[in-house]
Amino acid sequence: MIEIREATLEDIPFIxxxxxxxxxxxxxxxxxxxQIRQWASGASDIDQWKDRIANSYFIVAELNDTIVGFAYLSKGNYFDGLFVHKDFLRRGFGIKLMRIIESQALAEGYEVIKADVSITALPFFEDQYYIVEKKQKKNYKGLAFEIFKVYKEL
Ligand SMILES: CC(C)(COP(=O)(O)OP(=O)(O)OC[C@H]1O[C@@H](n2cnc3c(N)ncnc32)[C@H](O)[C@@H]1OP(=O)(O)O)[C@@H](O)C(=O)NCCC(=O)NCCS
Incomplete structure (x- = not known):
């Protein structure tokens, strides 16, 4: 059974x-x-995860009570993160999470949703009709990462 629900602080270790x-x-x-070491080290910033759960629209996808992915929306229409567990890719979880995040932005009155996506996730976002505004370097913990600024009209 797949369930999508809002995240709680108890979910942080799984997330x-x-x-x-x-x-x-x-x-x-x-x-x-x-870059991968630096990016992955963000998993240890527990205060930041608590803050994201408290202040974003943060959802998790569960399969038989196991969290297999998560996504969060901040500042109303900024699609801030989307991750699916490596063993559960290409099973539709990413799309399900995306649809609910988009519906939330729409429900909050936004007509456009924006995101900064990784090179890895770009084909998935393009497949879902996101348009690349520009390619740019984003600084994360002192290292530059190549990302794509994308948007979609809801
Ligand atoms: C991007 C991501 C969330 C997609 O999750 P997913 O659950 O595998 O996606 P879905 O199963 O819902 O994919 C649905 C469709 O999107 C497209 N798609 C998904 N991943 C794709 C990829 N890597 N390349 C091309 N198309 C892709 C396909 O059309 C797919 O349908 P299909 O499997 O029937 O061909 C996942 O790959 C991920 O977590 N990536 C790494 C983390 C990341 O970079 N996140 C974004 C940064 S914020």
Whole structure:
């Protein structure tokens, strides 16, 4: 059974494990070892995860009571994160999470949703009709990452 629900603070250990494992196994093909280490180390910023859960629209996808992915929307229409566990890719979880995030932005009165997406996730976002506004370098913990600014009209 697939269930999508809002995240709670108790979910943080599962969310951070998916974050670290997905980056080190899935995104690793598109970024340097140093970038991957730096990005994945964000899993340990527990205060930041607490803040995201408290202040964003943060949802998790569960399959038989196991969290297999998560997504969050901040500032009303900024699609801030979307991660699916490496062992559960291409099973429709990413799309389900995306649809609910988009519906939330629409329900909050926004006509456009924006995101900064990784090289790895770009084909998925383009497949879902997101348009690339520009390619740029984004600084994360002192390292530059190549990302794509995208948007979609809802
Ligand atoms: C991007 C991501 C969330 C997609 O999750 P997913 O659950 O595998 O996606 P879905 O199963 O819902 O994919 C639905 C469709 O999107 C397209 N798609 C998904 N991943 C794709 C990829 N890597 N390349 C091309 N198309 C892709 C396909 O059309 C797919 O349908 P199909 O499997 O029937 O061909 C997942 O790959 C991920 O977590 N990536 C790493 C983390 C990341 O970079 N996140 C974004 C940064 S914020």
């Amino acid at each position: 951070t494990t998916i974050f670290r494992d997905t980056i080190t196994n899935v995104n690793a093909k598109d970024y340097s070892e140093k």
